[in-house]
Amino acid sequence: QLFKQLLMMSGFERYYQIVKCFRDEDLRADRQPEFTQLDVETSFMNEDEIMAMMEEMTRGMFKSVIDVDLPDEFPTITYADAMKLYGVDRPDMRIPMQITDMDELMQGVDFKVFSGPASNDGSRVAALRVPGGATISRKKIDKYTKYVSIYGAKGLAYIKLNEDGPASPILKFLGDDVTAKVIEMTGAQTGDIIFFGADKTKIVNEALGNLREQLAKDLDLFESEWAPIWVVDFPMFDANDDGSLSAIHHPFTAPSVDAKTLEKTADTALSRAYDLVINGSEVGGGSIRIHQVEMQQTVLKLLGISDDEAKDKFGFLLDALEYGCPPHGGMAFGLDRLVMIMTGSDSIREVIAFPKTQTAACLLTDAPASVPRKVLRELSIKVSLPEKD
Numbered sequence: 001q002l003f004k005q006l007l008m009m010s011g012f013e014r015y016y017q018i019v020k021c022f023r024d025e026d027l028r029a030d031r032q033p034e035f036t037q038l039d040v041e042t043s044f045m046n047e048d049e050i051m052a053m054m055e056e057m058t059r060g061m062f063k064s065v066i067d068v069d070l071p072d073e074f075p076t077i078t079y080a081d082a083m084k085l086y087g088v089d090r091p092d093m094r095i096p097m098q099i100t101d102m103d104e105l106m107q108g109v110d111f112k113v114f115s116g117p118a119s120n121d122g123s124r125v126a127a128l129r130v131p132g133g134a135t136i137s138r139k140k141i142d143k144y145t146k147y148v149s150i151y152g153a154k155g156l157a158y159i160k161l162n163e164d165g166p167a168s169p170i171l172k173f174l175g176d177d178v179t180a181k182v183i184e185m186t187g188a189q190t191g192d193i194i195f196f197g198a199d200k201t202k203i204v205n206e207a208l209g210n211l212r213e214q215l216a217k218d219l220d221l222f223e224s225e226w227a228p229i230w231v232v233d234f235p236m237f238d239a240n241d242d243g244s245l246s247a248i249h250h251p252f253t254a255p256s257v258d259a260k261t262l263e264k265t266a267d268t269a270l271s272r273a274y275d276l277v278i279n280g281s282e283v284g285g286g287s288i289r290i291h292q293v294e295m296q297q298t299v300l301k302l303l304g305i306s307d308d309e310a311k312d313k314f315g316f317l318l319d320a321l322e323y324g325c326p327p328h329g330g331m332a333f334g335l336d337r338l339v340m341i342m343t344g345s346d347s348i349r350e351v352i353a354f355p356k357t358q359t360a361a362c363l364l365t366d367a368p369a370s371v372p373r374k375v376l377r378e379l380s381i382k383v384s385l386p387e388k389d
Contacts, residue, residue, distance in 0.1 A: 001250060001252060002252070002314075002316075002317055004039065004041040004330065005041070005252065005289055005317070005328065006316075006317070006320055007041065008041060008042075008043045008289075008325070008326060008328040009320045009321070009323070009324075009325045009326070013042065013043040013044065013326070014041075014042055014043075015039070015040065015041040015042070015330070016038075016039070016040050017038075017039045018036060018037070018038055018039075018335070019036070019037050019039050020034065020035075020036060020037075021034070021035055021036070021037045021332075022034050023035075030281055030337050030340065030347075030348050031348065032336065032348055032349070032352060032355060032356055033356055033360045034356065035334055035335070035336045035337070035348075035352075036334075036335040036336055037332045037333065037334060037335065038284075038332065038333040038335050039330070039332045040054070040286075040330050040331050040332065041328065041329070041330035042328060042329065042330060043326040043327065043328040044326055044327060044328070045328075045329060046288065046327075046329070047232075047272055047274055047287075047288050047329060050274075050286065050288075050329050050330070050331060051230060051274055051276075054276065054284065054286075054331050054333075055073075055074050055228075055230075055276075058070065058228065058276065058278075058283075058284075061338075061342075062226075062342065065342060066342050068225075068226060070226060070228055071228065074228045074229060074230055074276075075093070075228075075229050075230070076229070076230040076231075076232055077091065077229055077230070077231055077232075078231075078232055078233040079231055079232070079233050079234045079235065080233065082231055083205050084099065084101065085098045085099055086098065086099060086209055086212065087099055087204070087205040087206060087207075087208045087209020087210070087212065088205070088206075088209040088210070088213075088280075089231055089234075089275070090231070090275070090277045090280055090281060090282045091229065091231075091277065091280065092213055092216070092227065092277075092279055092280025093224075093227035093229050094216075094222040094223055094224050094225070094226075094227045094279060094280075095212060095213065095216040095221055095222060095223070095280075096131065096221060096223050097128060097129065097130060097131070097212050097215070097216070097221065098128075098129075099126045099127070099128050099205075099208050099209070099212070100126060100127045100128075100129070100185050100186045101124070101125075101126055102114070102118065102125040102126055102127050102182065102185070102196070103117075103118045103124060103125055104118075105118075105178060105181055105182070105185070106118035106125045106178075106198075107119050109173065109174055109175075109178055110173060111170065111173035111174060113155075113157070113173075113198055114173075114174075114196070114198050116198075117198045117199055117200075117204075118198070122200060122201055123198075123199060123200050123201060123204075124197070124198070124199070124200075124201040124204045124205070125196065125197070125198045125204075126196070126197050126198075126204050126208055127182060127185070127186050127194050127195065127196050127197075128194065128195045128196075128197075128208045128211065128212055129186040129187060129188045129192055129193075129194050130192060130193045130194070130195065130215055130219070130221075131189075131191075131192055131221065132191055132192065132219065133160075133191075133192055133193030133215070133219070134160045134161055134162055134190075134191050134192060134193050135191075136193055141156065141158060144156055144195075144211060144214070144215075147210075147211065147214060148197075148207040148208075148210070148211055150210075151203060151206040151207040151210060152199065152200075152202075152203040152206070152207065153197060153199060153203055153204075153207040154199065156195055156196070156197075156207075156211075157169075157170050157195070157196040157198070158170075158193055158194060158195050158196065159171070159179065159182065159183075159188075159193070159194045159196075160193050161183065161188055161189065161190050161191060161192050161193070161194075162190070163190060166179055166183070170196075182194060195208070195211065213280060226278065226279065227278070227279055228276065228277065228278045229276075229277050229278075230274055230275070230276055230277075231274065231275045231277055232273070232274045233256075233270045233271075234248050234249065234270065234271050234273045234274075234275075235248050235268075235269070235270060235271065236248065236253070236255045236256075236262070236266070236269040236270060236271040237266055237267065237269070237302065237303075239267060244303075244304050245266060245267075245302055245303055245304070246303065247299075247303060248271065248273070249271060249273050249285070249287055251299055251300060251303055251305075252289050252290055252296070252299075252317075253271045253272065253273050253287040253288075253289065253290070254271065254272045254287065254288045254289055254290045254291070254295070254329075255269050255270065255271055255272070255295075255299070256269065256270045256271065256272055257269055257270075258295075259292075259294050259295045259298040262295075262298055262299070262302070263298060263302070266302050271287060272287055272288040272329070273285070273286070273287035273288075274286060274287065274331075276331075276333075278341055279341055281337060281340075281341055282334075282337075283333055283334060283337055283338050283341065284331055284332060284333040284334065284338075285331065285332065286329060286330050286331025286332060287329060287330075288327070288328070288329035289328055289329055289330070290321075291321070291325040291326065291327050291328060292321065292325070293318055293321035293322050296314075296317070296318060296321055297310065297318070300314070336348050336351055336352055339351045371383075
């Protein structure tokens with residue numbers, strides 16, 4: 001990241017590379033610790049121009065490789081709306097289901113499971129209407145209840161809209177008027193089912209967002225084959241449990257406000273970052289970078305990095321910024337993930353010649369392997385492992 005920014009500062013206004021990337025992150029079906037990136041950085045272009053260029057390239061790739069015509073213009077959604085309506089920051093727009101906020105309606109009900117979260121900051125009550133879902137059996141609902149518990153949900157309330165009217169264990173707590181309002185707000189019809197989430201906002205979003213995707217797979221609710229969308233206006237920072245801040249993307253992403261405003265509004269400030277999502281998978285992400293030393297110092301301080309630590313770790317960057325730097329930004333595509341999506345593969349491992357396992361091990365070479373003591377001695381490295389029981 002920093003080296004390509006230094007290229008921009010040095011007068012190399014365009015950078016484009018296919019490069020290996022290594023990341024220490026949780027491994028899932030669409031992640032590998034070692035993958036290939038298509039990396040782009042450019043000076044004197046804003047986010048709209050970069051997004052338009054990357055969008056044109058994506059359309060060209062899909063047309064030339066798999067003969068698919070993507071839309072002439074990709075839709076855009078803010079991070080806040082993506083989380084509110086779909087529960088995730090990588091919404092799958094092939095699925096015709098949205099999450100409906102129920103906070104205002106549920107604040108006055110005589111049902112603390114709903115009224116409590118509806119009245120508390122940082123919590124949420126929301127509903128997910130599933131077309132044709134009234135046929136889902138009780139056994140299947142129990143399965144979905146267990147599924148959302150993975151994301152911290154303590155239960156999964158529901159209302160079925162049968163031919164003879166609404167049916168649910170919670171109807172007696174809501175009453176006819178509130179039930180009718182729920183049906184109206186969600187747009188539910190006879191034959192549908194409405195699922196509810198009521199808990200901390202993060203838990204509700206993750207539970208209903210992932211349930212939405214699982215239901216779409218189980219009930220085959222996808223309306224189209226390809227659905228690209230840009231996600232923009234990400235928060236600049238995320239608050240940790242101890243009150244400290246961490247960068248949502250990386251510490252070199254430019255905020256949408258000036259340095260003085262950022263210091264006062266760090267907890268709500270937005271970044272100039274953008275992600276490209278196709279069929280519910282993030283295939284690329286980027287941002288406009290910080291190009292002023294004062295702003296970079298402000299961001300590092302907000303992240304709890306002292307002046308001495310900043311100079312020790314990022315002195316070369318801060319020195320380069322002192323000499324003047326053009327406005328610049330970029331984006332990187334995950335090539336392996338893109339190929340996985342284009343080929344309809346279920347796992348990124350299917351499109352990599354020698355993939356790692358879910359524990360980042362290589363089955364072919366048995367790596368990572370133990371290091372001989374002789375090599376450790378030569379490098380003056382001492383290994384202290386916990387004793388086995």
